Amino acid sequence: MKQSYLIVSTNEKLTDNVYKMTLTGDMSGIERPGQFVNILLDGLFLRRPISVCDVEGNTLTIIYKVVGKGTEKLSKMKGGEILDILTGLGNGYFxxxxxxxxxxxxxxxxxxxxxxxxxxxxxxxxxxxxxxxxxxxxxxxxxxxxxxxxxxxxxxxxxxxxxxxxxxxxxxxxxxxxxxxxxxxxxxxxxxxxxxxxxxxxxxFEERMGCGFGACMGCSCKTKYGNKRICKDGPVLVKEEIIW
Amino acid sequence: MVNTSVSLCGVTLKNPVVPASGTFGFGYEFNDIYDINVLGAISIKGTTKEPRFGNPTPRIAECTSGLINSIGLQNPGIDAVIEREIPRLREVYKNPIISNISGFSIDEYVECCEKIDAVDDVDIIEVNISCPNVHNGGMSFGTLPENAEAVTRAVKKVTTKPVFIKLTPNVTDIVSIAKACEQGGADGISLINTSQGLRIDLNKRKPIIANKIGGFSGRAIFPIAMKMVWQVYEAVKLPIMGIGGVASAEDVIEMMMAGATAVQVGAENLVNPYACNDIINDLPRVMEKYKINDLKEIIGEAHK
Incomplete structure (x- = not known):
């Protein structure tokens, strides 16, 4: 995990309520596909976790659906604005x-x-x-x-x-x-x-998260390999450990 | 050079900043983010006799300037905490460790405290009689003075470590509870735990949290915590660890002026994982700004 201040480059509408945003800055915190970032937005207490769509060099691409206040704010952001983002969260795909x-x-x-x-x-x-x-x-x-x-x-x-x-x-x-x-x-x-x-x-998997980095136990689930935090030990679980 | 060190029942903290139980896990994972040896002490995740998964999810609901949680004391149980978690923390961390203990009966509190008493790495025991998210336990011990006194008296019999009792704000008279703990032999008071709260999802027309009601914490509760630290400082002679909505070095100093000897940072860690580190780094600047040379001298100063 790394805290980075990323600059919004583009923010475009892909469908009715799905947007694509590209951001530039330090991406060294991102280790693996399937990880997510956690975005701090003005006026909202908790960060918003969004999956990484792509990362190349110093450019991050995220695609998000507007579902609430956080993603609504995100959708209104313009190029040049700066966001406080925790990058490289979760285990990702191996x-x-x-x-x-x-x-x-x-x-x-x-x-x-x-x-x-x-x-x-x-x-x-x-x-x-x-x-x-x-x-x-x-x-x-x-x-x-x-x-x-x-x-x-x-x-x-x-x-x-x-x-x-x-x-x-x-x-x-x-x-x-x-x-x-x-x-x-x-x-x-x-x-x-x-x-x-x-x-x-x-x-x-998805779950409503508090911190996004394993501290609060807000997003715990039971697996065959023991209790796991979706944000830190997940979001990716292997088929063999999943309990439905 | 300003002096930030404080003393809690003979345990020296190099600064008064302590991550609050439940917002910092067992501490060692934060060492990947910053050197946790900057911290005054760490209050580790609340521990019960048996392992607990906790409550169903969702367990978190956002609020203006805070959040409601209903984790339900998820923890691996006292034996695993002693055998695995505390040693892992001790490998990377040299400063005081505060072990936070919860129970569903006086016997469970006693059994856990007895076990923790034998752990040299633990400096202070914080007895949580204030968890709002478990039934038949937790907060029910912290809402009646006679129960609070009984728990305190029972655990004091089995440990020589300093015992802080962590109180809930969900009471009509916090002072009577704090006095009962003092009467029972407590060495200090931690306050406040979360304030009960509820949010409803307008789309689903149901409470957001699976357990419906949870504990509200975050910057919004700072004035409530301040008021209770203030009242308890006036009523008891014990040192206080102030908790509730602390998010800046200014907040730390303000809470100390109200009567806290040390200050715990909770929900802020969940938004800014560097919160405690940032606050500690900023303390000397804020102390100089307000012409404070020694933090010990401002404890309860606003009462004079």
């Missing part, structure tokens, strides 16, 4: 277990962390397949960005307005052989993926 053909499954705002993970896996010479799940075509973002990485991308929409009709697990049936699964999304989706996959995998 790529060494992936095998040659990892499958990445992101649902809604669970899509962003898949992007940096996908780049890392490609850099390691692996051939990822990506499933992106959304409710409807209007909510889709980052399909082209993933395609530009040269990977096979399947998109599912619950209402069938784009791509495969149904859930990410419906798209899963159209994927051939895979060696490992990485996933992030709403808990019902994670559970469905857990039950549908034939390999091991890593699952990224």
């Amino acid at each position: 790529t060494d277990l992936s095998g040659d053909k990892p499958l990445l499954i992101g649902g809604g705002v669970g899509v962003p962390p898949m992007y940096k993970l996908c780049k890392c896996l490609i850099d390691e010479g692996k051939t990822p397949t990506v499933i992106l799940g959304f409710n409807t075509s209007k909510e889709i973002f980052y399909e082209n960005e993933f395609k530009a990485l040269g990977v096979n991308v399947l998109v599912s929409t619950v209402d069938g307005s784009y791509g495969i009709k149904g859930f990410v697990t419906d798209a899963l049936r159209e994927v051939g052989e895979y060696t490992y699964v990485y996933t992030c999304g709403p808990e019902p989706m994670l559970k469905a993926v857990y039950n549908a996959i034939s390999t091991s995998g890593q699952f990224s």
Whole structure:
């Protein structure tokens, strides 16, 4: 973990309520894809945890959905503004277990962390397949960005307005052989993926947090390997330890 | 050079700044962020006889200038704390350790204090009779003077370490509770624990926290803590560790002037992990600004 003052470069709307922000500054705190940052905003007591979508050099990309006061404030920020951010929080995804053909499954705002993970896996010479799940075509973002990485991308929409009709697990049936699964999304989706996959995998969870760095025990969960803090020992849990 | 050192029942703290129990884990993880040997002391995570997972999540709700928590005393239990957590802290940290103890019966408080008494690395015991987030225990011992006195008397029998009793603000008369602790033989008073609070999620039309009611802390409660430190200082002769909404070196000095010998920093650690370090670094500047050479001299000064 590192505290950094990052400068907002861009902040653009991707869909009705999803925004993409890029920031520049010291990124040395970020060690792994699947980690998150915790952002302090004027007038709000607690920081807001947001997953890392991408980090290259001194540039951070986050994608966030406006769901409350914090993300509302974030969406109004302009280039040049400075944010107090704790970077490199959480354990993140470990790529060494992936095998040659990892499958990445992101649902809604669970899509962003898949992007940096996908780049890392490609850099390691692996051939990822990506499933992106959304409710409807209007909510889709980052399909082209993933395609530009040269990977096979399947998109599912619950209402069938784009791509495969149904859930990410419906798209899963159209994927051939895979060696490992990485996933992030709403808990019902994670559970469905857990039950549908034939390999091991890593699952990224969400919980309402206090500090975001392991001090307050606000986001604890029970696992087969003992009690864990989603913010510090997670957010990524391995399939074998998850208790639903 | 200003003097920031204070003494709590013969235990010297190089400065009065202490991270409060429940906001700093068992301390050692913060050593990755800054050198925790700058701290006056550390009050480690509240410990019970048996391991506890705590309450269901969500356990946290944000408020204006603070937060409500309902952790429910998640901890690995007294034996694991003694065997694993305190030694891990001691590996990286040389200053005083305050062990915070909770229980669901007087016997449990006694058993934990007896075990902690045998741990050389622990300098002070802080007995928490004020947790608002557990049923049939915690705060119920801190809301009636006779119960507070009984717990104090019982734990004092099994330890020679200084015993601070941590009080809840959720009472009609804090002074009567503090006096009862003094009567029971307490060596000091820690106050205040969190003030009870509630928030509702407008979308779900339900309380945000799974346990519904939790404990409110953060900058917003500073004046409430100040008032109680003030009242207890006037009523008892024991040293006080002031707690509640402290977020700056100015707050530390203000609370000391109200009567605190040392000051604990709680919720602020959760927003700014460097909070205690920042406050300690800023203390000499603020002392010079207000022409304070020795912090010991301002304890309770506002009462004179």
